[in-house]
Amino acid sequence: MAGEPPLHASIDGEEQAFCCGGCQALAQTLHAAGFGHLYGDQARFARPIDDAARREAEPVWAAYDTEELRAQFVRALDERRAEITLAPENIRCAACAWLIEQHLGSLPGVESVIANVATRRVVVRWRAAEQPVSALLAALAGIGYLAWPFEVSRSDRQDRHARRGLLMRMAVAMLGMMQVMMYAWPIYTHEATIDPGQLQLMRWASLVLTLPVVLYSASPIFAGAWRGLRQRHLGMDVPVALGVGAGFVASTVATLRGTGEVYFDSVTMFVAFLLLARYLELRVRQASRSGAEMLARQLPATCERLRAEGGAGERVPVARLRAGDLIRVKAGEVVPADATVIAGASELDESMLTGESRPVPRGIGDPVLAGCFNTASPLELRVAKVGAGTRLAEIVAVLDRALAEKPRLATVADRVAGWFVAILLVLAAVTGAVWWAWIDPARALLVTVAVLVVSCPCALSLATPAALAAAGAALSRRGLLLTRGHALETLASVTDVMLDKTGTLTQGRFALVRTQSNGDADADADAATCLRLAAAMERSGEHPIARGIVEAAQAQGLGHETLAIDAMRNVPGQGLEADLDGRRYRLGRREFVEALCEHGSAANWHAELAGSERRGATLVWLGSAAGTLAVFELADVAREQSARLLSELRALGVTCHLVSGDTPATVGWWADHFQISRREGGVTPEGKREYVARLQRGGAVVLAVGDGINDAPVLAQAQVSIAIGSGAPLAQAGADAVLTHGRVAEIANALKMARRARSVVRQNLAWAFAYNVIAIPLAATGYVTAWMAGIGMSVSSLLVVANAWRLLRAGKPGD
Template identity: 90%
Template sequence: MPPSPACSLPDLPNPPLVRASGAPAAVAQDGCFHCGQPLPAAEPALHASIDGHEQSFCCGGCQALAQTLHAAGFGHLYGDQVRFARPIDEAARREAEPVWAAYDTDELRAQFVRPLDERRAEITLAPENIRCAACAWLIEQHLGSLPGVESVIANVATRRVMVRWRAAEQPVSALLAALAAIGYLAWPFEVSRSDRQDRHARRGLLMRMAVAMLGMMQVMMYAWPIYTHEASIDPGQLQLMRWASLLLTLPVVLYSASPIFAGAWRSLRQRHLGMDVPVALGVGAGFLASTVATLRGAGEVYFDSVTMFVAFLLLARYLELRVRQASRSGAEMLARQLPATCERLRTEGEASERVPVARLRAGDLIRVKAGEVVPADATVVAGASELDESMLTGESRPVPRGIGDPVLAGCFNTSSPLELRVAKVGAATRLAEIVAVLDRALAEKPRLATVADRVAGWFVAILLVLAALAGVVWWAWIDPSRALLVTVAVLVVSCPCALSLATPAALAAAGAALSRRGLLLTRGHALETLAGVTDVMLDKTGTLTQGRFMLAQTVVLGDASADACLQLAALMERSGEHPIARGIVEAAQARGLAGGTQAIDTVRNVPGQGLEAEVDGQRYRLGRREFVAALAASGSVGEAGGHARDSAAALAASQRSGATLVWLGNAAGVLAVFVLADAEREQSVQLLAELRSLGVTCHLVSGDTPETVGWWAGYFHIARHEGGVTPEGKREYVERLQRDGAVVLAVGDGINDAPVLAQAQVSIAIGSGAPLAQAGADAVLTHGRIAEVASALWMARRTRRVVRQNLGWAFTYNVIAIPLAATGYVTAWMAGIGMSVSSLLVVANAWRLLRAGKPGD
């Protein structure tokens, strides 16, 4: 799990920013000038003069492309602005290699590498210049070919690369070097680096957009007189205004639009029709045609359309970037909680120096003061305080923590200092597990997103064909002077970007909204499947109920008061670890009865029966009815018999089937009966009400006795229920529902419900004690507010509606806009505005999910 900036590389300088664009033309290169690949050794390399410098090429194709680009005025693409997938230069590699090697040390491996088993491991990398699907494909193919690498998933939306490999066969430094070899400088994911990259991306896009906006306004100053008074303007002045427009458009095309050309070039090199291809063709064709007309002094110029289109496109991309950064999974916010340093103690109470968190080890003693963040999973050894765990669990109220209680990395200490013994650090902490499952969910592509990407690819291919046909028709039969303008308009007006963004933007926003509520989606398909759920199968213990004994009632049978009996029972059970003992002690503590003054001696545990102890010289028994009654002077229930009959009526009135009865008595007879029973969760009734409002069918299936399950089913008004069911029986129950066509959501504790969680189409684990990374559920609720399960269903259905709206809008827009452009009714600048607005509408519609409320809002 990534640490904060100050502790990521404690003894090393910041990793260098390496230019991946290759050597300049004047410097002799080790590889092909165009692609950067090694020159062939078996045959002489090809040579050509580029900008007055002799350059070498690996093949005739690279030579021809380089000469063509330079002849067309695109020689700048071999400079610093656009980065081809080319190896970094040797000097930069020598500078980066020591830093790569540092990630192979045990200290930093513990921070970034997540072990999957004894041989396999997983790491998340953050390439600095990943741009499009072609980049992702190249990274996946190249890393996937390395020895020991089992899987590589590159995500363009989050700019992350998740690698699973056999750690003994490849060090981390080899993975980083392999990415640098194809032009993608990367580092293990680090929040601070991600933030810096985000700021750099926003600043760079703003600068390009500002240049484009200024160029657009200046060019329009020259274009407007031409549109309105061209006949009355002197030809010399017209030509002067065209030259001025060319000079003003040049920085827009060379600087502002450079990412568009770079993305299109990468797509073509990988034989993939990305979203930048038609845009680059439209901008390039319009600019080249206008330049030729300016040089000849005759013909139409479209500098105003080119600048306006680039400006509006960059505006749309900037807003899209801000939305994408706002709708991230929340992993960055979680990991940012970790401090850079902490105060480590040599022995309890003795302060030592502040050390980087990266150097903590299990067993270390640390002090966390009020107002500080816990740096690692630990156990309290001294002090008591309240911790804000909202970043991990979504629970807004601080929770009390005292000696012996566990605390989690990322929690905020609100009131008093704590001394902690470190239990887990780095990638082993619960915080790291949460980040890992979030990254895993983001890396997996849902079926809807995969289909949308495939459709978008075909759409671009069809669009190119339509644009070519429109240009040919206008050139041959309608108006040759407008053929190029119509072709550019068709290329520009289409909105493949909106089509490609329709699904992932909505899924990312919905996932972020749910993670902020403490529901972590650990599988990519979870949200899509939740939208179609028809039946919800609920476990009882640990899901609808708290799964622990609580004192429900005290039935007094002797002369002592209920409080006196409870205080005596808690005194006898205060050192017990049995769930029944904890239930009695907690009830006494809640009523302020835990501190009795009686002297207790010779506590004896009788297995299967209960406890016997001497309190103030008198013997008492606590446990089963027969065990307590045997202590009576007559050796039988005696006087207590009548009380037992009274207690039976009182217990029947308690309406708690399946409750556990704990009897307390002495030689004089039975004193009291404690009724301990499971208690419902705080939001169980709310959850079931919201599920019914969503129209799903609820099933209560539990391993408890049929009588107990039947009582709880009646209490919760659940018509379909079954008790005494084994874990395998639960799986078969779900299988029967699925055979009838049901889409089942299984909700359980994630441990003994593993078979049913695996069988259901989608599953949610409630506050699982198992490591989150190993949980078999498709989603994990990190707190006890189980009403969020219904919120997840509601959010999934709303997300499905948003996705359908986005796809419907993208298709409708293109069906209307493309014919209008092909028939000449839409000019290039109008097409640029239409395409940008279309993308913005799709992103804004998805953005609404970030602020979505709850069912019934």
């Protein structure tokens, strides 16, 4: 990197200079392995962190060697070996992954290292007694990769195991289906011309190929049916297992006897299609997570605890904090517990907890909440509540209660499954008895099997999941991920939509919307010059307002980096003060700036700009001794598609509500701007939940849309909910769907897709019932043989699936 001295090392007896630690480590590793000729001037990696940054990071690394954090992040493989997942911050390519694997793999005790570029995770297995966790983190930092332990929760591992298992079962069923169809097709088309010996050989081959499908792929179906029977509940697994089992047993008996019809193809086809639908459902369902897991990931793992007698602090796990402890939270860190400020002044971003879009000032004596982000200056805090007693934990508890109270809407097929199975068993039994007693005992078994197969609830069991899977896949292509199975059915019935403001209808960030300069104070102080000066003063700031000013200057191409700002001073809660060309400037609150002005400010600005604050805008003043130079108006701005979303929701006949934690004046301004008649501001998370409950008591089916942790309770209370993907993880944990981008108009498209899916489900169910009404009497009277029943079952299922997957074309991006 420019301006930094090169690193030196001896390679093959020659002193070499390297641009960074990564290049040095790569060259040494390649030469040691005999591949020195591969190293060239094109490889560039990150420079190791400097000594000051290392001294600051070492206490944090050491904290991960404590018993509490080792239990949280390190997984014991046996008595000696352990495994940990690390998350490097700047891993970029396969070369980075290779370097990390080689460098960590060379450490004593390390057995294996797997670096995944796609997930940006590094899995290390090592002999725990030979290397502490801090040594692994330090080794990565030494080659330029600052990393932290990543907690792989139990549910993450279970999810991966479930996906892998279902995918393997589906693959076996698909392969079995294709191979069996190769033998079934000649039998259907040229059975009369096939030699009986070859015909029997093809049946045995089909039986062998179907065995793994029934015993392995379909085993969850039989297990689910058995559990349902033990609990005296006839779910959809019962008729599915009955159909698969009856088809397989009858085919096996016919193969063993050497006579009769077989329909192994129908069995394998049905299992393959059913598992495909279940796999699609599983993928979207696993996107949800529990509130407790998200809470653990929201709070930091360590914090700086101060000693009561004074002196330097120590980095400790957050789990060790107790009420009364003193802690320091630096700018850019998250508050680990509910506490009270005892020293310092800063501004905290509480938007994920309160819904307030602007950072709020906090000084001595003020309370701060766990999970808030410190944006400006260091704070010393006295811990008041930890763990389950924090405000964040209370919100999670409300979320969990709401999730427990949420009604679970069963699919139409599940509601009729019990009756269908009962009727099916009665019909099959009656048919077998009649044929055995009065018609033809020799055909009784085959006719009974034909009734079971022709009425096998393939089409019925696929009718709903196939349509929901197709609609879910279509919405996923457009960036809306369904996380609960009932979401589409409920979206189709929505009557009211409750919208949050910050981060939902608006972008949730400050943007410069207007700059007004005062030519009377300085003839050379035009708007562009003032913005350039303000950006130069704010260029190193992390405050949202600072970022808004700097981004505005960059967008206008103003070279604020070239201004030589001297004597910069940050006055917490007031603003900035600096010198430029021997002249003192202030940027910040009006009173702070006017205190520097010898002639005060332009009074006529006040009335003109006062109206801006009614929409939640923030006014940042710039001035010098000559007077006020400019006023920058920064405000939250509407998302690009917010107006389109509201227009389409009205066209669908849905009532919109704007409910936010922002001030009533701000909410009122935005409600007027979006033409929303039903609005309410200053609402707490519990208040939002009660607002939805009132609508529900009036018979409304409510869709809630939000993005912050404060929205989680209301997202859980509503019959169906959507979280903006850029928002807080806890909000997504309580939502039934997650919008993975900011194109909010897709929410209206989701309602349209849900209504289409409901129509397709009704069509599929109608076809399935009509098919059974026609096919069952024909099979019971002997007009439909077993092979005809197998074909009819397969065709019926294919029609249902084909009709459902029409939703994919209707849901292509850009429609």
